Amino acid sequence: MGMSELENAGKENLRERTLIDLFSAFEGVYGPSFECKYYPCHFSGQDCTFCYCPFYPCLNYDMGGEIKLTSEGKPIWSCMDCWLIHDKKFAEDVIVTLSRFPRQRLVEEDWYFFSSILQELLYGEIFVEKGEGCYNLMEAILYDKDCEEIEDGEILAVRLENFSITSVRRIKRIEDAKNEVLIPLKEKNKYYGIKDGSYVVCDGRSLIRY
Ligand code: SF4
Numbered sequence: 001m002g003m004s005e006l007e008n009a010g011k012e013n014l015r016e017r018t019l020i021d022l023f024s025a026f027e028g029v030y031g032p033s034f035e036c037k038y039y040p041c042h043f044s045g046q047d048c049t050f051c052y053c054p055f056y057p058c059l060n061y062d063m064g065g066e067i068k069l070t071s072e073g074k075p076i077w078s079c080m081d082c083w084l085i086h087d088k089k090f091a092e093d094v095i096v097t098l099s100r101f102p103r104q105r106l107v108e109e110d111w112y113f114f115s116s117i118l119q120e121l122l123y124g125e126i127f128v129e130k131g132e133g134c135y136n137l138m139e140a141i142l143y144d145k146d147c148e149e150i151e152d153g154e155i156l157a158v159r160l161e162n163f164s165i166t167s168v169r170r171i172k173r174i175e176d177a178k179n180e181v182l183i184p185l186k187e188k189n190k191y192y193g194i195k196d197g198s199y200v201v202c203d204g205r206s207l208i209r210y
Contacts, residue, residue: 015163018052019107025049025091026099046086053085054094055118057165059158060141061186062122062205067156067168075158075168093121111160134177138184138193145191145202153192153199156183 024030033039033048040046057077058065064081084090097117098106112130119126119140127140138155157180159167170185171177174194184193189204 014052014056018054018056018163021050021052022054022098022106023103025095042083042086046083047088047091048086049088049091050085050094053079053082054098055085055114056163057160058115058118059137059181059183060118060122061183061191062141066186067158067165075165077165090121097121111163134174134180134182136174136182138182138195141184142191142193142195142200142202145205147193147195147200147202149198150192150201151199153194153201154185155193156185157181158183 030049036048036051039048056079059077063079063084065077065079066081067075068078070076079085085094097120101109110130112135115135115137116126116129119128123140123143127143128135128137134157154170154172155174157169157171157177158165159180169180174182184191184202186192186204191202191204193200193202195202
């Protein structure tokens with residue numbers, strides 16, 4: 001889904017529509033495809049089981065998403081370059097994994113729950129768990145990257161509320177975060193972050209194709 005659709009969907013409660021989409025997928029009701037006015041929103045032949053990604057906003061650059069600013073200057077996670085949820089195999093795995101949980105639980109669970117499910121699907125393990133204080137998603141994003149130590153750096157602290165980004169700020173130390181999600185800074189195909197206590201610059205992954 002592109003940015004303008006996301007902005008429009010935001011006005012109509014994006015999370016609600018995402019859950020309706022997810023539960024329809026459990027029933028084998030597939031989302032719009034050839035008849036959809038946005039088809040193909042990402043690539044020709046894409047799977048349209050999901051129109052809305054249940055992991056939104058995943059805050060993981062590896063699939064092609066990134067933080068952008070809306071016309072009003074509001075930070076938003078843009079999935080423009082992510083094809084993952086439209087990959088048939090991935091969509092099937094999402095259905096198998098999430099349909100294990102009672103629907104009421106999926107309605108009530110927070111962003112952190114969906115983030116750990118996505119980590120499991122992508123990496124086969126959960127690197128970051130919700131605990132006290134910040135949620136250091138850098139550990140998952142940088143774990144398999146080729147990184148070089150650098151003298152100095154900054155990282156991003158993202159505040160989320162009800163599956164929406166409410167603020168993004170640059171900070172220098174992990175300890176400066178306050179109940180925020182920590183992700184590296186991304187510039188072109190480089191990720192700038194903190195790994196094993198040191199500032200690092202890492203080669204971004206060529207996009208995950210499931
Ligand atoms: S997995 Fe892809 S579509 Fe889903 S939130 Fe992340 S970048 Fe967006």
